[in-house]
Amino acid sequence: MKVALVCPYDWSKPGGVKAHVANLAEFLLERHEVRIFAPTSGRLPREGINRYVQHVGRPVPIRYNSSVAPVGLGPRVVYRMRRGLQEYGPHITHIHEPLAPWVSMAATVGGPMPKIGTFHAWSDSDRIYRATAPFIRKIVQDLKVRVAVSPSAQRFAAEAMGVPTSSFTILPNGVDDHRFAGAEPLEALVDPDRPLLLFVGRLEKRKGLETLIKAFLRLRASGHHLRLCVVGEGPERERCQHMVPPSLRTEVLFVGAVSHAELPRYHASSDVFVSPAIGGESFGIVLLEGMAAGLPVVASDIPGYRTVMSDGVQGRMVPPGDSIALADALDALLANAKLRSAMAAEGERTAKEYSWSVIGSRVEEIYREVHRGFVAEQLAAAGEAGEADVPAGRSTS
Template sequence: MNNSPLQHPQDGAPQLRLDGLRIALFSGNYNYVRDGANQALNRLVDYLLRQGAQVRVYSPKVARPAFEPTGTLIGLPALAVPGRGEYRVPLALSPQVRRDLKAFAPDVVHVSSPDPASHRAVSWARRRRIPVLASVHTRFETYLRYYNMAWLEPAMVAVLRRFYRRCDALVAPSESMAQVLREQRMNYDIGIWSRGVDREIFTPERRSMEWRRSLGIGDDEVVLGIFSRLVMEKGLDVFSDAIDELKRKGSRFRVLVVGEGPAREWLENRLPDAVFAGFLSGPDLGKGVASMDVLFFPSVTETFGNVTLEAMACGLPVVASAATGSQSLVDDHVSGRLITPGAVHQFAEALRAYVENADLRAAHGKAGETRAQEFGWDKINQAVADTYVRLVRQRQKRGQKRAG
């Protein structure tokens, strides 16, 4: 392997280095639709490039992506998802992609979604004895519940297990998600690649009463908010049911929804009194989040919960499902509430406590902000870089033993 990232000092002890390492990254959605997973991947690539690594990204391309990609992006042949045409499924490694991969000669392959192209990428790497790291961003098996196909979950888990066990290691965004992967026997080498938060964007200082007033929200109104891509997999049914129950209890509050997606019309019909601010990004998103009073996020499909962390950084108490992701961030009864998934009555009771008690909101919001200070992006991304180099070193050692 040329330009090996492993340097051997005089004493023979290998020293980990990232400079010169070549990484081939496969993504099902690197930049054509904005989401938390591809934001993390783009930040990772930016960090790797700044450290002197070489990165080549392989993902479907579209004419009008949501944002410009970080690094060099090579298109994969893909098919639009039926009923969700904004998403693409990468189908294979075309001859052009295979030639590009061969010329790039990666030291490590990183796959970030269990799609057909990533399956082929894993096979390509294994034949060449190139180590493979898989990052887990979404609990794909839980999506079936929102399409009345929960009975297929065991089969989906089996398919995912076959994919992940062919990889040399996995990284999960939270310890709670890593434990799920261990229990599902996905792999025996599972590390943590957490998520960071941009404290220049997500901070209590961005709270704007003027912005709230522009939406028709009074200064004395308690705002229960959600910000996310608006798809049913985010628990929008539970969200709306709990809001309805809270109204029946006589609590006075406003609902603020930040985001766009195919389920927006459904949610507007379910909650006609809610305020819909649409898609926001950058400082505008930070202002929108900080101008809420409580985050209500009942999703069970998250592996980390970027939304949860960003709300905490803005000083909001969080009411979330006791599921992977949020469980590793929210300290129950300290910085928010963790509620049994789907327990509408319990969600409503937790929300009512915050609506009616300003001191409780302030105390739990402050605790969440303190916790969010622990999540810096560069330190978090270095954990992935260390894993790359460890896998390369392990593979080189095995090669030396075979040669000996």
């Protein structure tokens, strides 16, 4: 099949939805023709998955869900989206975040049928959705399947739009478990005498890095000779760096954004993966990546994270924003190598359940069902039109 994947966010920058679309495209390309439609802020190297990306406009940062979303805005973006999809002529148009302006919304409203929409977002505030619910319901009525990546994303979208949760199919994000399981450590980071905590994410308030640094400082003060590696960029970087006293700044490594290929090597060099987000997460893809790398996980007890882990199984879950509880959970894991090993093994088993070989196959099956149903509808419509055109008394055989 020819599949169009629509991503509303800047393809030049790292992000959860972009990573999902890229991994899905890599899976589909083994058997199908794929084109990705997305805004880009810079010139993309024509290699890897980028070879299949069609630029549809420049992104503009807008604030949403306690974060900054770089989306394509303006009438020219709408025109490019519609023209690009029409010229490509896909059998399936798969739109991620169907209501995100304007790239995804243009595809949702004017893209070729049949269309599938995947809803990724979760928020503790849906005022914008509720205020525009009647308009939104009209926009999404042409979607043959509405997919939500988690129960929290399902409830958020359904309640915000005023539609039943049963109108959504839950299909989680996938994880490239083989890429994380087989990575080589970075020699400069490995130190058996000083455990390494790993944080990966955009450095913004909702990701909870401040809570982690407070917990780290508490553990250091209690005598733990551990280190912290922070992977990611964002507006909180400078403030969080200043939280670390000069005497410990060599022990807290802010490495900035790292490449898709290099990221698993940071996991392979670490001892515990920590994700202390305080909210706004619909799914725990970063947790699954940590699990796939064979790391025990310590994470906030929030709805999106409860989708993929349970307290005491793959790791520990603590109240969001509670640095003391976070430090205590880390202390318990660091003091018990057998517990870390057992939790890591459970995490690896969990990650396999979300492998792209599993999730991608389910996506393909949805595509096949939707395509078969759409072809049947077209044939039925053509048959009815043909009968209507037959003069009275003439056989239709």
